Amino acid sequence: MNRVELSQQIIDTCLEMTRLGLNQGTAGNVSVRFDNGMLITPTGIPYEKLTPDHIVYVAEDGSFEEGKLPSSEWLFHLTCYKQRDDINAVVHNHAINCAAVSILNKSIPAIHYMVAASGTTEIPCVPYATFGSTKLAEYVEEGITKSKAILLQHHGLIAGEVNLEKALWLAHEVEVLADLYLKILAVTPDAPTLDDESMQVVLEKFKSYGLRVEK
Template sequence: MNRIELSQQIIDTCLEMTRLGLNQGTAGNVSVRFDNGMLITPTGIPYEKLTPEHIVYVAEDGTFEEGKLPSSEWLFHLTCYQHRPDMNAVVHNHAINCAAVSILNKSIPAIHYMIAASGATEIPCVPYATFGSSRLAKYVEEGISKSKAILLQHHGLIAGEANLDKALWLAHEVEVLADLYLKALAINPDVPTLDDASMQVVLEKFKSYGLRVEK
């Protein structure tokens, strides 16, 4: 895709994220890998008012085009691309259930086999740091190196994948898992989990999950 097409896809992803109830107002941000850097939503503009011209290009050295301001969280998006070559799209939001689990400073353990969609046996929760800070980017680096989806303590969720459709799907799936986890915690603080051997089997199966068989 060219820049205009990718920019429109970013906007469509933002609008769909809101429609799915994964975000509120101008919170959250979306990016895609592009031309030795990334395209990312701007700061402070409501999603419904975005046009492709608003989307900001940020180079791999952190510089961005004159006259535009990227999302305040641009640094951790860039960090994801630098440390996960398999990621071409990153979605960040303040989804209610994910944020609630992050407030408890809990990772989401293997309560369900769909945790494996993250490529890991849990959805880790990284420590709190001020939004947009280099410290938060460092925590994101540590978490995203282990899992394609992470919680940010007292903040929200990051999900990265090969493209925007998959990143949004993963973000939605983790929100469902967070909802399940909170409901289970309310009944039993010692929530039963799948053992590591069971999760390793599922992780192996997920290597071909959703792939179409060519004939």
């Protein structure tokens, strides 16, 4: 895809994220790997007012286009791309259930086999740091190397995948898992989980069958 097409796909992903109830207002941000850097949503513009011209190119050294301001979270997006070659798109939001679990400072354990959609056996929660800060990017770096989906303490969710469609799918799946986890925690603090052997089987099957969303 060319830049305009990718920029429109970013906007469409933002609008769909809101439609799915995964985000509120101007919170959250979306990016895609592009030309030795990335394209990312700008800061402070409501999604419904975005046009492809608003989308900002950020180079791998962190420099960006004159006259445009990228999302305040651009640094952790760039970190995701630098850490994982298998991630070409990143979705960040403040989905209610994910945010609630992050406030509890809990990782989502293997309560359901779909936790393996993250590429591992749990969805980790990384420590709190101020949004847009270098410290937060450092925490994201540690978390994203372990899992394609991570919770940010007292903040929200990051999901990365091979393309925008799959990244949004993963973000939605993690929000469902977070909702399920909160319901379990309301009954018992010791959530029953699948053992590692069972999860390894699922992880292997996902390599063969994919995540039900075509590229």
